Amino acid sequence: MRIFLFFTLLTISLNSVRGQDVIFSQNFLVPETLNTSFTGALRSSKMGTVHRSQWRNSAFKTNSNFVFFDTWLEGYxxxxxVSFLNQTESASTYTFNQINFNYSMAFQISDSWYFRPSISVGYGMKNYGFQNLLLEDQININSGNIDTSTIDPLLLRTNRNFFDFSSSILFNNEDSWIGxxxxxxxxxxxxxxENxxxxxxxxxSVHSNMLIPVFNNYRxxxxxxxxxxxxxxFMLQGQFNRLDLGTQYVIDDxxxxxxxxxxxxxxxxxxxSFIxxxxxxxxxxxNGFRFGYSYDINTTKLLNTGGIHExxxxxDFNVNIRKLERYKCVPFF
Structure with missing residues (x-):
């Protein structure tokens, strides 16, 4: 029993307490997951959601959900x-929820380039699910009864709530952006x-989406x-580091x-592993809707985990207004 609890708590500690932030594979299709400077970046109102299913064939199945809504105040x-992030783990019943309020601005710094700073204030709630664990001192060997109390210090706090502050910047022209x-x-x-x-x-994170002008001269x-x-x-958090590098091909937007x-x-x-x-x-x-799907193929020595689906x-509520080219917006699919 003690061995099982040790590995259970170790898993929670590594993956939840000092674990990395949720990274969505579709952060270039839904860049609000990546950079809060995209808040109102289309100069219209928009809303959306992303669902991520990870390691579906393993005991550590994890689901992550991101929901957002933002709007643009042209006069200001x-x-x-506002955005909401939810993550759950099946093995530990760990649950994480966070709500963020985002504010961005836009400044034209040249004929073609814009600068967009933003700030974000969030409130996070972590639940470690210790109420589902059975510890040794809760078992009465003589009677076989289970006591609900324990002297284990880890069970003194099953929830952790906290405020969280973030900031982002974004530079963009009509074709590319870097943030x-x-x-x-x-x-x-x-x-x-407890203490x-x-x-x-x-x-x-440093991220970019740069147009490669290979099709400009074709008629x-x-x-x-x-x-x-x-x-x-490129992302860095504690000892964790990751560089995503690839290409995106877009036809007729x-x-x-x-x-x-x-x-x-x-x-x-x-x-x-390098990759x-x-x-x-x-x-x-x-017609204003954007649909996306992604699949991550694991290349490490892990067992068959079922991959990652998103x-x-x-x-976009004002897609018809933007078609009139009345606004200059951040380009992204």
Missing amino acids: KTGLG FTIKHLNKPNISLT GNVPLDIFM NDFIGMSKLFLITN RFSIGILASTSPIKNTNQS SSINTFAGVRL FSISY
Whole structure:
């Protein structure tokens, strides 16, 4: 029993307490998951959601959900938004919920480039599910009864609530963008114990979506409607590091396909793999709706975990206004 509890608590500690932020594979289809400067970036109101199902064939199945709504105030050149993140783990019944309120601004810094800073204030709630564990001192060997109390210090706090502060910036023109995000500026305490202090590691990301002008000089209608982008995203949090590198092909701003390689450029151990997964994704845009699907193919030595599936849907309320080209917006599919 003690051995089982030890490994259970160790799993929770590694994956939940000092674990990394949720990283969505479709962060280039739904960039609000990546950078809060996209709040109001289309200069309209929009909403959407992403569902991520991870390791479906293993005992540690994890589901993550992200929901957002934001709008643009043209008179103030600002964007306002709210987002909600939920994550659950089947093995530990660990649950994480966080709501964020986002504020962004836009400044024109040249004839073609814009600068968009943003701030985000969040409130997080972690539940570690210790109420489902049975410890040795809760068992009365003589009577076989189960006591609900325990002297185990870890059970003194099954919930941890905290405030969280983040900030992002974004530079964009009509074709490309590059951004920087830093989360958990206040390093909130997420300790399991009542008087413990485990600060959440700061999460940093540098990301870009740059147009490669390979189809600009083609007169063929089909090729002329095609665009090719180079997409990158370097992330760092504690000892965790990851670099996503790939391409995205867009046809007539209606269809999108892409592929990414997720790598670990800074190796912490000799056993760590350089390429951890190959991520494929596709998107369709129709009358203000955007639909996306992605599948991550594991390339490490892990057992068959069922891969990672993601589904997304979002809606732009003022798509017809933007078709009139009255606004300059951040380009993304």
